[in-house]
Amino acid sequence: MALVRMRNAKGKNATEMAKKIKRGNALRQASAWRTYRACIISLLVVLSVCGAAAWFYMFSVESDITETLVKQSELVSSQPRVFTVQCSEDYENYKRYPRCTPQSCGRAVTDSVVTKDEAQVLRRLAERGLALAGSEGGASILDLHSGALSMGKQFVNIYRYFGDVIKDVFTEQDFQLYRAVRGRIQEVIAETFGLDPALMYLTKPTFFSRINSTAAKTQHDEYWHPHIDKVTYGSFDYTSLLYLSDYGSDFGGGRFIFMDQTGNRTVEPRTGRVSFFSSGSENLHRVEQVMWGTRYAITVSFTCDPEHAISDPALP
Ligand SMILES: O=C(O)CCC(=O)C(=O)O
Numbered sequence: 001m002a003l004v005r006m007r008n009a010k011g012k013n014a015t016e017m018a019k020k021i022k023r024g025n026a027l028r029q030a031s032a033w034r035t036y037r038a039c040i041i042s043l044l045v046v047l048s049v050c051g052a053a054a055w056f057y058m059f060s061v062e063s064d065i066t067e068t069l070v071k072q073s074e075l076v077s078s079q080p081r082v083f084t085v086q087c088s089e090d091y092e093n094y095k096r097y098p099r100c101t102p103q104s105c106g107r108a109v110t111d112s113v114v115t116k117d118e119a120q121v122l123r124r125l126a127e128r129g130l131a132l133a134g135s136e137g138g139a140s141i142l143d144l145h146s147g148a149l150s151m152g153k154q155f156v157n158i159y160r161y162f163g164d165v166i167k168d169v170f171t172e173q174d175f176q177l178y179r180a181v182r183g184r185i186q187e188v189i190a191e192t193f194g195l196d197p198a199l200m201y202l203t204k205p206t207f208f209s210r211i212n213s214t215a216a217k218t219q220h221d222e223y224w225h226p227h228i229d230k231v232t233y234g235s236f237d238y239t240s241l242l243y244l245s246d247y248g249s250d251f252g253g254g255r256f257i258f259m260d261q262t263g264n265r266t267v268e269p270r271t272g273r274v275s276f277f278s279s280g281s282e283n284l285h286r287v288e289q290v291m292w293g294t295r296y297a298i299t300v301s302f303t304c305d306p307e308h309a310i311s312d313p314a315l316p
């Protein structure tokens, strides 16, 4: 009898123990599930916050642009795409040169003046030249005419600083290509604005630029400020930009923006694309900050004043 009671007691204990274990397991499972659920919810919250921030960022950047004049994916072949604007009064403060000084103003874009291959050769030339030094900040320039090259926080003269070594970096052919491209750009500007190309002269500065997302270290790196080329550079009457890399695949940000009173109009850089415009305040502009990658371009500008003419860059 006593033995049976003991067995029953043992059996009861075992059942209770089993129940307790079951309850314990269930509690642990529930708490594991709660932790798992909390992790998922936190992850979803973080993802939604990031998504909203990205969307807000994209939207606020995009909302800056009223109109895209030319997208990177478009090919502007045969004739330039021209947008006329009323000339500013800036030119009245300067001597007028008939058949050159802007009388009809505007901006235009063409993809058929410089081939992709030519642009790639020029890009490699820019890469080799800028590899010699470069700015500590995000914007480096190389001016083949004056020899100015960004180095750290300042500039050096490549022809003096590197001496004969420069002949291993640039060939005579590179300079020939620069001259040919400069000539074709001059022709298309003259044709578009009804000028005599023989009365337009290359002027300084004319330079290759390399921009990346590194933080600016000096004012020279702050390329994004709105400006008027005629005010900034004085001698400019027509500015042209030859792009050597692609918006969206080589770099992000870095679009060219005309800041009109009625809104911002942008040109998306494309390898081989030439964008040109009259240099007065009718064409106030800026370059959007580069967010990633590297953007290469050449600024080639023309004056109507023979006193500000420079010769084409050449090996010393
Ligand atoms: O690189 C560009 O798109 C524009 C550069 C510019 O505004 C300038 O050189 O004055």
Ligand SMILES: [Fe+2]
Pocket: 227, 228, 229, 285
């Ligand atoms: Fe400019």
